[in-house]
Amino acid sequence: RELDQLRQLLLRERVRLIVLTGAGGSGKTRLALEAARQTSASFANGACFVDLAPLRNPKLVPRAIMSALSIEQASTDALETLRAAVAHRELLVVLDNAEHLQAAAPIYTELLAQAPRLTLLVTSRVVLHLSGEHVYPVEPLAAEAARALFRERAREAEPRFQATIGDERTIEQICRRLDGLPLAIELAAAHIRTLTPTELLERLEPRLPLLAGGPRDLPARQQTLRATLAWSYDLLAEDEQRDLARLAVFAGGCSLEAAEAVCGTRLETLAALVDHNLLQHKATPDGSRYTMLETIHEYALERLEETPEANAIKRRHAEFFLRVAQTANLNPGKLAPGGQHLAIANAEQDNVRAALIWALTDGSIELAFRLAIAMDMFWTANDPREGIRWFAALLEHRGAEAVAPELRAHALRGYGSSFAISGDNDAAERLWEQSLALFEELGDEHGRAVLLHRLGDLAMWKGDLERARALVEESQAIHERND
Incomplete structure (x- = not known):
């Protein structure tokens, strides 16, 4: 029933923003994906799925949509590029897990205004409160659908499982106690391999009235899911x-x-x-x-934060993704043979962002500098404004002066490059001059050569051809001496 209603809603001419709301685990994503699959042929340019869950900054939403649509950035402004790319497309875009990015709501409005044949299907635990928004509450599964889901997942866990008449009554009780929440039912059914339905209900029942340590003002269905998660967690080795x-x-x-x-x-x-x-x-x-x-993920992260090893795990995570980012070969000051591997950085950009956030919060400034420097060419190629934000946060940090001059030199160069791609040549020149001065103090010939060439390019853009030639020739001479 819900799928039919949503499919019809998606195909209405004047309905262009639909928000599926409901508690976590209520099946919003599953419903959105299936509706998109069944209606994509009705959109000339099909449908795409964008997972917003890993993002923490609403300014990254346009870039995430561009990535899902394989749109290359044509200007320094990701939203501008996205607007232009979708302006004439007939397209369905599914935006999943939007509740924590409320500040991104104006982006959706702007896209819909600029692209008259664009339809957005958003899943969120809260409504967006936007003009033209059609809110579709995702209700818990009806009794028969809940039992069918339980049986399906139970057979996946134990192919020999065949429910008896008594089992069916127990399964009905389990599904009712789980408020018909699909995720809670799936978690419970997964234990059929080791528990009978009766044993499962007996073990599950005591946990359901409890919130398992979570906030007590959560809606009842969300409490049910948290309790189910806690129960499922307790059953793990x-x-x-x-x-x-x-x-x-x-x-x-x-x-x-x-x-x-x-x-x-x-x-x-x-x-x-x-x-x-x-x-x-x-x-x-x-x-x-x-x-x-x-x-x-939210529940598991709470469990991690309760452990004494949480910070150590986050450090290992940051150090691992520093190594991953460095293998992408995107630091122009230390390029290795073999070319650049933007796909590596693209695949792990959410993990790198998480690592940067932790390193800045923890005060591990040198590690944060190394992470940002390793992503230099990724940001200039994809989103220079993000590069500006990260390098600004690092270089303006109270611990920046204690960082090794070599790292500050590379960071200043990356900071300037992001400004240059963004069109602010004055800021780029100022930062590149600071970077050049540090490389000269360090006696780093390669670092000098890179900066001299970039400053030469900048001089050419400003029309100072004599200065441009002198800087580029000096850069070339350094490269020739060191080759």
Whole structure:
């Protein structure tokens, strides 16, 4: 019924902004994806899915949509590029988990105004309060649908499971106690491999009236889900509990290598968490990737924050993604043979952002500098305004002066480059001059050569051809001496 109603709503000519609301775990994402799948053929340019959960800054929303649509940035303003790219497209865009980015709401309004054939389908725990918004509350599953979902997930966990008449009555009780929330039902059904429906209900029942330590002002259905998560967590083996909490350190998921390096987890443990429906596995061209539904991620992160190892895990996460970012070869001051690998930075940008936020909050300023420098060419290629924000936060930090001059020199160059791509040549020249002065103090010939060439380019743009030639020739002479 809900799917039919939503499909009809999506195809109405004057309905262009639909917001699916409901508690975490109520099936908003599942419903949105299926509705998009069934209606995409009705949109000339199809449909795309954008996961907003890993983002913490609303200014990154346009870039996330561009990435999902494979749109390359044509100007320094990501929103401007996106507006131009979708202006004449007939397109359905699914924006998932929008509740924590309320400040991004004007972006949606602007896109809809500029692109008359664009439709946005948003999932959020709260309404957006925008003009033209059609709110569609996602209700819990009806009794039969809830039982069907339980049986389906139970058979996935235990293919030999066949519900008896008595089991059916118990399953009905379980689903009713779980308020018909799909995620809660899936979590419970995953335990059919080791528990009968009666045993499952007996173990689940005592937990449901409790909030499992969460805030007591949450809506009743959200309390039910949290209690189910706590119950499911308690049924895990100790190493599975530990690793689920540790895996919450990742933003936007992780590779098998990252899970092993940062969390010390084993493949067997990852498989067990997938079996419990607490972790999702996806095969990609680059290998396995593991993600959590946002509701589970929030719960697991709370568990991590309660442990004495939380900060150590976050440091390991930041250090690991520093190494990943460095393999992308995007620091123009230290380019290695083999070219640049923007795809690496693109795939892990959410994890790098999380690492930067932690490093700045923790006061690990040198680590933060190294992370930002490693992402230099990613930002100039994709979103120079983001580069400006990060380098500004670093260079204006009270601990910046204590950072090694070499790191400050690289950061100033990256800061200036982001300004140059953004069109502020005066700021770029000022920052590049500061960077050049530091490289000269350090006796870093390659660093000098890079800056001299960039300042030469800038002089050419300003029409000072004599200065431009002198700077570029000096840069070339340094390269020739050192080759």
